[in-house]
Every structure is written in structure tokens, then in C-alpha cells.
Ligand SMILES: O=C(O)C1=C[C@@H](OP(=O)(O)O)[C@@H](O)[C@H](O)C1
């Protein structure tokens with residue numbers, strides 16, 4: 515069992531008092547583009563055979579870091595008619611550059627295989643919190659393909675990947691039990707490897723399968739041949755990556771706090787642009803929120819969740835959708851019966867050790883939240899206001915906001931950490947409570 519993460523420092527200026535939801539909600543919230551899709555589509559556009567366009571792309575810290583890193587590698591990424599329209603012109607990938615990963619798993623796991631195609635050393639580093647996120651399996655996989663990697667033997671940031679304008683490709687074994695991003699990162703660049711890639715997952719569990727399905731789908735959409743017919747094995751054929759003009763779906767995981775708010779406060783929250791078919795794990799939200807006491811309807815591409823203010827506990831395996839767990843934990847802390855969230859041991863390697871962080875912060879508010887070997891057991895108790903620490907984790911901040919809808923005096927530390935994937939969160943939250951379009 516890991517201990518609680520070291521508390522980050524908070525001064526009163528860092529604190530945002532989460533507003534209490536006084537009246538039943540009746541709001542429509544426009545959620546910006548998916549982080550996971552935006553960063554995959556940026557990588558694929560950078561490796562494509564001609565100029566491409568992303569429309570409805572997410573503009574946030576994680577996606578801006580991805581764009582900046584690609585620019586330093588020699589790719590042109592420019593803003594079009596609107597901030598969410600990005601034009602990408604691939605170029606010869608150059609080395610002797612630095613990549614700032616911030617705290618973005620997608621940048622630190624998706625770009626080393628791209629850097630391996632450059633013509634010299636690419637130095638990767640990131641936030642202090644990024645330097646403890648697992649990286650070893652991607653770096654070992656690249657070494658196994660003959661790529662030069664210098665990580666001082668630590669399997670963590672900072673490290674240098676030295677490209678020689680090509681990667682042999684072939685077969686690699688990867689233990690992706692720590693993160694599905696180890697698989698996605700290798701697959702995204704694999705069509706550009708001389709022999710393509712056969713990747714075999716070797717570990718005991720594999721989290722976030724929908725995110726791997728998203729990788730496979732986005733690859734197929736750009737004409738890359740992927741065989742995923744055998745469980746735990748992916749084969750990417752070598753070949754060109756087609757340039758495209760694509761629309762990015764809204765980020766359904768970022769819809770979670772808003773839809774969940776309908777259960778906490780009562781009333782309805784609607785999210786337009788909800789895809790009928792998607793690989794995003796947020797597709798599980800209607801079922802999850804229904805099991806916890808809400809109702810969910812999809813009509814004309816608008817997802818509406820309605821709640822009564824009553825929330826039921828849930829026993830759920832979230833290994834496919836770990837990024838929803840913090841927001842589900844908020845609902846569980848306010849429920850009328852205990853909850854068990856299972857299958858999410860890998861959350862210990864997310865933006866922070868999320869299991870420890872959630873247990874510590876829900877306990878700080880007077881709740882009962884205990885870690886298990888692979889998740890959390892949450893037993894609702896009356897909560898009180900206190901400072902809620904966020905550990906540079908956007909989803910800890912939105913979790914605190916959800917609890918604060920019902921518990922007066924929840925002071926959220928560094929709420930601007932939400933800019934990792936959702937800049938302007940507090941304004942959207944206020945507009946949701948005011949009942950207008952957010
Ligand atoms: O590929 C992606 O875009 C993601 C995969 C998941 O990572 P893990 O498998 O590490 O949980 C998810 O939690 C993360 O938010 C985004």
C-alpha cells in the first residue's frame with residue numbers, strides 16, 4: 515500500500531470555494547474536444563503523408579504541450595479560423611531538441627516512438643509529478659527495436675531518445691499493466707517503422723482497453739492496417755499514414771463532473787455533441803450514472819442526465835475507464851450506501867497516486883474512503899468543509915467541485931490545475947449552476 519502523496523503547498527490565494535448547488539439544475543454544457551482523440555490525431559497528422567486539419571480540437575495544457583513538442587520536432591502546427599481548428603504540416607523530424615511533457619501521459623508515452631524517427635537526440639522531461647510516472651515499458655520496447663535510449667537505468671523521465679531517421683520495427687513484448695498508453699504510443703508510430711510492429715502485452719492485467727481500441731480505430735481511419743484479432747497482440751503493417759480533415763468528438767470524461775452534478779443537486783444537465791458510437795471510456799457514464807440513481811437519455815446527439823439529489827452506492831470494476839474513477843468517487847462519498855471501485859490499481863501512476871489522494875482528501879472532509887489493493891471502498895458519512903488538496907490533478911479538482919455542490923466550505927486548492935484538459939472549468943461550473951448554456 516502506498517502512503518498519501520506529499521501535500522502540495524497551498525496559500526489562501528490558491529483556494530477556490532466550490533459553490534453549493536442551491537436549486538435544481540437545468541443546464542446545457544458544451545464540453546470541448548477529447549484530450550485522448552486530439553493528441554492521437556495530432557501525432558497521426560504529424561506522421562502523415564501530407565497536410566491535415568483537426569476541427570473541434572481540445573486547447574488545453576496537455577494538447578498545447580503535444581503541439582509544441584511536435585513543432586520542436588519540425589512539424590508545423592498552426593491555429594486556423596478558430597482556436598480549436600489546428601492545421602498540421604508534417605516535416606522531416608529533427609533531433610537535438612527538447613520536449614516538455616508537463617504532466618501529460620499522452621505526451622510522455624506517445625512521443626518517444628515518434629522521436630525515434632528523428633535525426634538525432636530528443637531530450638524529454640516534465641513536471642516533478644511526471645518524473646514518477648511509469649515509462650519503462652515504452653523505453654524498453656524502443657531499445658528492443660534498436661533505438662538508443664538513455665534514461666540512466668531508471669525507466670522514468672528525464673530521458674533521451676536518439677533517432678537515426680528510421681526504426682527497424684519487428685516484434686516487442688510490453689508489460690502494459692501499468693498503463694494502456696505504453697501500447698498506444700508504440701502503435702501510433704508503428705506504421706512508419708520499416709517492418710511495422712507486432713506488440714504483445716505480457717502483464718497480468720491491461721487497463722483502459724477502450725483507449726487502445728481508440729488507437730486502433732484512429733489508425734484504421736488513416737489507412738493503417740492493424741490486426742487486433744488476437745487478445746493482447748496488435749500487429750501494425752508498415753505503410754503510409756493518410757492526411758485527413760477530421761472532427762474531434764467532445765471529451766466525454768470531462769462531461770463526467772457536469773453530468774454527475776445532476777445527481778448531486780437534482781435536475782438535469784445536457785451535453786450536446788454526444789457521439790452515438792465512440793471508443794471514449796466516457797461512453798460508460800450513462801450506465802454508471804443510471805446505476806447510481808440518475809436517468810440518462812440520448813436524443814438528437816444530446817445526452818441528458820437527470821437526478822433527484824439521491825445517489826446510490828455502486829460496486830463497479832473501472833479498469834476500462836479509470837479516468838472516470840475520481841468523479842465516481844465524489845458521487846460515492848455523497849451516496850446513501852457504500853461503494854466499491856475495483857480494477858484501478860494503475861491509478862497509482864496517474865497525475866498523482868489517485869487512490870491515496872482520494873482516500874486522504876475524502877477523509878479530510880470527514881468521509882470514509884479506504885484503499886484496497888486495486889481500488890477504493892467508500893462508506894458515506896456526513897461531510898464538512900475543509901481544504902481539498904488536488905496534487906496537480908485536474909480530476910481531483912473536479913471531484914472536489916462535485917462534493918462542494920452539497921457540502922458547504924469545500925476549498926479547492928489550485929483549481930486552475932483543471933487547465934490540463936479543461937481550461938475555464940470554474941466559469942463553466944458557475945454557468946451550469948446559473949442554469950444557462952455553459
Ligand atoms: O490513451 C489515452 O488517451 C489515455 C489512456 C488512459 O491511461 P491509462 O491506461 O494509463 O489509465 C487514461 O487514463 C488517460 O487519461 C488517457
Ligand SMILES: C=C(OP(=O)(O)O)C(=O)O
Pocket residue numbers: 617618619620837864865909935
Ligand atoms: C490519467 C489521465 O491523464 P494522462 O493522459 O496524463 O495519463 C487523466 O486525464 O485522467
